[in-house]
Amino acid sequence: MATRRPNEFEKAFQNLEKIVQRLEGEEMPLDESLQLFEEGIRLSRFCHQRLEEVEKKIELILADVKGQPVTEPFEDEELHEDEELVE
Amino acid sequence: MRAVTAAQTYSVSDLLRDVNLQLYRFNDVSVEGEVSNFVRSAAGHLYFTLKDARAQIKVVLFATNARFLRFRIENGLQLIVRGRLTIYEQKGEFQLNAVSAEPAGIGALQLAFEQLKKKLAEEGLFDPARKKPLPMLPQRIAVVTSPTGAAIRDILHVLGRRFEGLSLQIYPVRVQGPTAGREIAAALRHLSKWKLHDVVLICRGGGSLEDLWAFNEEVVARAVAACEIPTISGVGHETDFTICDFVADLRAPTPSAAAEIVIRAKSEICMQVDTMVRRVRNVVESRVRNIRHELRHLSSSDRLGIVVRRVAMARERLERRRISLYRLLDARAKTLRRRLDAANEPLARFPTRVARERQHLRATVATLQAVSPLSVLSRGYAIAFSRTRRGRKPIQDSSQVKVGEQIEVQLKRGRLEATVDRHTLGVESIWPEVGET
Numbered sequence: 001m002a003t004r005r006p007n008e009f010e011k012a013f014q015n016l017e018k019i020v021q022r023l024e025g026e027e028m029p030l031d032e033s034l035q036l037f038e039e040g041i042r043l044s045r046f047c048h049q050r051l052e053e054v055e056k057k058i059e060l061i062l063a064d065v066k067g068q069p070v071t072e073p074f075e076d077e078e079l080h081e082d083e084e085l086v087e
Numbered sequence: 088m089r090a091v092t093a094a095q096t097y098s099v100s101d102l103l104r105d106v107n108l109q110l111y112r113f114n115d116v117s118v119e120g121e122v123s124n125f126v127r128s129a130a131g132h133l134y135f136t137l138k139d140a141r142a143q144i145k146v147v148l149f150a151t152n153a154r155f156l157r158f159r160i161e162n163g164l165q166l167i168v169r170g171r172l173t174i175y176e177q178k179g180e181f182q183l184n185a186v187s188a189e190p191a192g193i194g195a196l197q198l199a200f201e202q203l204k205k206k207l208a209e210e211g212l213f214d215p216a217r218k219k220p221l222p223m224l225p226q227r228i229a230v231v232t233s234p235t236g237a238a239i240r241d242i243l244h245v246l247g248r249r250f251e252g253l254s255l256q257i258y259p260v261r262v263q264g265p266t267a268g269r270e271i272a273a274a275l276r277h278l279s280k281w282k283l284h285d286v287v288l289i290c291r292g293g294g295s296l297e298d299l300w301a302f303n304e305e306v307v308a309r310a311v312a313a314c315e316i317p318t319i320s321g322v323g324h325e326t327d328f329t330i331c332d333f334v335a336d337l338r339a340p341t342p343s344a345a346a347e348i349v350i351r352a353k354s355e356i357c358m359q360v361d362t363m364v365r366r367v368r369n370v371v372e373s374r375v376r377n378i379r380h381e382l383r384h385l386s387s388s389d390r391l392g393i394v395v396r397r398v399a400m401a402r403e404r405l406e407r408r409r410i411s412l413y414r415l416l417d418a419r420a421k422t423l424r425r426r427l428d429a430a431n432e433p434l435a436r437f438p439t440r441v442a443r444e445r446q447h448l449r450a451t452v453a454t455l456q457a458v459s460p461l462s463v464l465s466r467g468y469a470i471a472f473s474r475t476r477r478g479r480k481p482i483q484d485s486s487q488v489k490v491g492e493q494i495e496v497q498l499k500r501g502r503l504e505a506t507v508d509r510h511t512l513g514v515e516s517i518w519p520e521v522g523e524t
Binding site for chain 2: 050
């Protein structure tokens with residue numbers, strides 16, 4: 001079974017899920033629920049931030065003679081036509 | 088009886104060479120039969136027997152030709168073999184020297200596909216437990232495909248404007264032709280080593296089985312299986328299944344669908360995060376609302392009335408307890424008082440004794456008074472005293488005084504000083520005759 005180390009985003013997401021479950025499923029003092037609420041909001045901000053943080057780009061990647069990655073710009077006329085059509 | 092020798096006697100070599108020449112008209116024949124006794128030599132030459140119900144023939148397929156076979160020859164396979172008939176002179180064996188072979192009744196590629204599929208399945212390469220989960224948020228995407236093919240255009244079209252937060256890197260490979268499989272495998276090995284991406288898409292547009300063949304090659308299947316980054320295979324149309332599809336962690340029906348999976352993952356995550364935030368808010372807000380409501384309810388007259396009643400009840404209870412406490416104390420006080428009284432009884436009796444003694448004293452005093460000279464005096468008697476040197480002395484005998492002697496007479500009130508004029512002797516009645524004194 002191949003397993004993958006859960007990344008920060010997944011941890012934050014899972015913690016947010018747990019908070020929702022606890023808030024909805026447990027009786028707890030108001031203080032505690034407000035603390036969980038704050039933590040939940042913080043996690044959701046983190047998730048949103050991570051969702052947008054990867055820079056939008058399209059490029060070519062291939063191996064050089066030493067097997068190291070090199071990138072090149074990717075140009076595709078039809079893609080631009082498509083984008084114009086969408087617009 | 089025939090002669091031992093015929094018209095002509097051959098040497099063995101000459102005979103076989105001659106026969107081989109005669110066999111020239113079987114220089115290019117195809118023969119169909121079932122494979123048995125299959126052997127593959129270390130050099131890659133293939134040896135087997137082809138047979139039907141009544142006859143069999145030895146076949147040899149040398150490595151130079153065997154390497155072009157796309158399927159594996161195995162015993163029991165119904166095969167059409169093309170080649171020329173010869174006699175292997177060193178052994179004198181009749182054989183078919185094959186140049187190619189095709190499975191009977193089924194395409195070679197189809198057979199090759201089935202064979203590889205069976206082999207890899209037996210190795211467990213398609214095992215669901217081997218499948219790596221796709222990352223929750225695939226943002227850095229690698230696409231192994233032709234940069235000029237239909238697949239990449241489909242993918243970019245699907246991503247379209249929903250591109251925020253995604254990076255797409257295309258690893259350019261040929262997706263068709265004899266080198267395609269090796270190129271794809273090399274690309275996968277590099278990407279797996281670099282680990283720069285969250286997910287690898289392996290894509291090609293639609294085509295014939297021949298066109299898609301690279302994705303059915305074992306070298307590709309092995310590279311996909313070994314790739315440490317989760318893989319999505321999107322090859323051909325929905326109805327096309329490739330070995331690559333079976334080995335990949337996820338099979339998308341088309342390249343567009345592969346792109347959909349990636350983009351949907353992101354937008355679904357966005358939605359899920361938003362939903363969870365909403366749920367968290369709902370819970371806390373309703374919690375606060377409930378508490379506020381409860382407070383209001385508590386402070387309303389109705390609820391307050393309960394409090395007042397509760398206080399009144401408590402007070403009443405307190406009162407009852409106080410009363411019973413009083414009773415208890417009272418009873419105790421009474422007991423104590425009784426005990427005190429009991430203790431006091433001798434003392435209480437004491438005053439009656441005093442009274443009795445006082446009465447006795449009064450009686451004694453009365454007796455005293457009765458015998459007091461004063462009381463005699465008060466009845467009219469007088470006491471006569473003679474004066475002596477030792478004071479006054481009551482005169483009880485007339486001889487105690489001489490005539491002319493000064494005496495005192497004590498009356499009830501006052502005193503008389505008198506002189507004795509005469510005295511008579513003898514005992515006489517104390518009662519003087521009336522008028523005599």
